[in-house]
Amino acid sequence: xxxxxxxxxxxxxxxxTSICVRGGHGVAKVDDYALPAYFDRRENxxxxxxxxxxxxxxxxxxxxxEKGSWATLSNEEKIALxxxxxxxxxxxxxxxxxxxxxxxxxxxxxxxxxxAGMFFFIGMTGLVVLWQRKFVYGPVPPTFESEWKxxxxxxxxxxxINPVEGFSAxxxxxxxEWKK
Amino acid sequence: MHCxxxxxxxxxxxxxxxxxxxxxxxxxxxxxxxxxxxxxxxxFDARWVTYFSKPDIDAWELKKGMNTxxxxxxxxxxxxxxxxxxxxxxxxxxASAIRILEAVKDKSxxxxxxxxxxxxxxxxxLIELGIxxxxxxxxxxx
Numbered sequence: 243x244x245x246x247x248x249x250x251x252x253x254x255x256x257x258x259t260s261i262c263v264r265g266g267h268g269v270a271k272v273d274d275y276a277l278p279a280y281f282d283r284r285e286n287x288x289x290x291x292x293x294x295x296x297x298x299x300x301x302x303x304x305x306x307x308e309k310g311s312w313a314t315l316s317n318e319e320k321i322a323l324x325x326x327x328x329x330x331x332x333x334x335x336x337x338x339x340x341x342x343x344x345x346x347x348x349x350x351x352x353x354x355x356x357x358a359g360m361f362f363f364i365g366m367t368g369l370v371v372l373w374q375r376k377f378v379y380g381p382v383p384p385t386f387e388s389e390w391k392x393x394x395x396x397x398x399x400x401x402x403i404n405p406v407e408g409f410s411a412x413x414x415x416x417x418x419e420w421k422k
Numbered sequence: 423m424h425c426x427x428x429x430x431x432x433x434x435x436x437x438x439x440x441x442x443x444x445x446x447x448x449x450x451x452x453x454x455x456x457x458x459x460x461x462x463x464x465x466f467d468a469r470w471v472t473y474f475s476k477p478d479i480d481a482w483e484l485k486k487g488m489n490t491x492x493x494x495x496x497x498x499x500x501x502x503x504x505x506x507x508x509x510x511x512x513x514x515x516x517a518s519a520i521r522i523l524e525a526v527k528d529k530s531x532x533x534x535x536x537x538x539x540x541x542x543x544x545x546x547x548l549i550e551l552g553i554x555x556x557x558x559x560x561x562x563x564x
Contacts, residue, residue: 284525284528285489285492285493286489286492286521287488287489287492287522287524287525287528288484288485288518288521288522289485290485308514308515308516309514311552312511312516312551312552312553313551313552314552315516315552317554317558317559320516320554320559321559321560321561322522323516334516334517335516335517335559336522336562337517338515338517338518338521339517339521341523342498342556342561342562343521343524343525343528343556343561343562344484344524344561344562344563344564345558345564347528348564361426399425417525
């Protein structure tokens with residue numbers, strides 16, 4: 243007796259889980275997480291429970307209508323049987339399911355944030371690099387000056403560096419200029 | 423020579439005995455494949471049609487059956503879906519009927535021609551039971 247009254251309090255869903263009367267001590271409390279849950283998943287099209295558990299009066303009447311011929315239900319009523327009660331008028335689908343397959347499979351717009359974040363951080367890094375060039379690094383060695391470079395190139399030509407196919411091969415020694 | 427023959431026949435007998443004891447078939451003749459019977463497509467379909475055709479099927483069985491069927495690497499045949507939709511009718515569950523159609527369309531993945539074929543095959547049943555497709559209800563769009 244006690245068990246059945248407790249059962250009616252907890253709701254129809256709970257019957258299968260964790261209600262037991264042991265040694266006359268009473269009924270075990272049923273925690274929410276222990277009950278079958280609703281979730282929208284592609285691989286589990288029919289979840290264990292309906293999405294909407296407490297039906298409003300309209301929804302209840304709709305559920306009654308569902309027992310009759312389905313052809314007499316209007317389209318809105320059919321959708322109502324399917325959808326959340328928060329949105330539009332009650333719909334049969336919304337009683338049983340939260341999101342349609344189209345809705346649950348919908349991608350997010352997260353990729354835009356990801357790309358934006360990437361650009362932002364690359365930009366920040368660029369600024370840091372510029373600052374470093376100006377304030378952190380000392381002057382470049384004298385070997386980078388154009389005067390030095392000219393002497394370097396002349397020395398390489400004098401030494402006939404890579405005379406066959408490489409460096410000196412491109413220098414015209416007669417006319418003292420680079421080959422065209 | 424007599425001894426030779428004797429020995430030869432002994433070794434032959436030994437070999438036969440060895441094979442028999444181990445219970446191995448001759449290695450030349452067989453491979454190590456499973457001996458389980460492979461279910462044919464027709465048997466698979468028939469099994470599932472029977473499952474959903476149970477007259478007093480309950481809601482849990484419908485859900486379990488459907489979820490299991492969707493778990494397989496195949497799109498169910500129209501006759502299986504027909505049986506499932508009729509089970510929904512017996513359970514007064516229009517929502518699940520629509521959901522089944524959605525699930526099957528999703529299951530087809532990139533093969534866009536499977537779902538129209540299924541709807542075409544199921545059209546008499548859909549009309550008879552008064553089931554609207556998700557497209558009719560605009561549920562396939564966001």
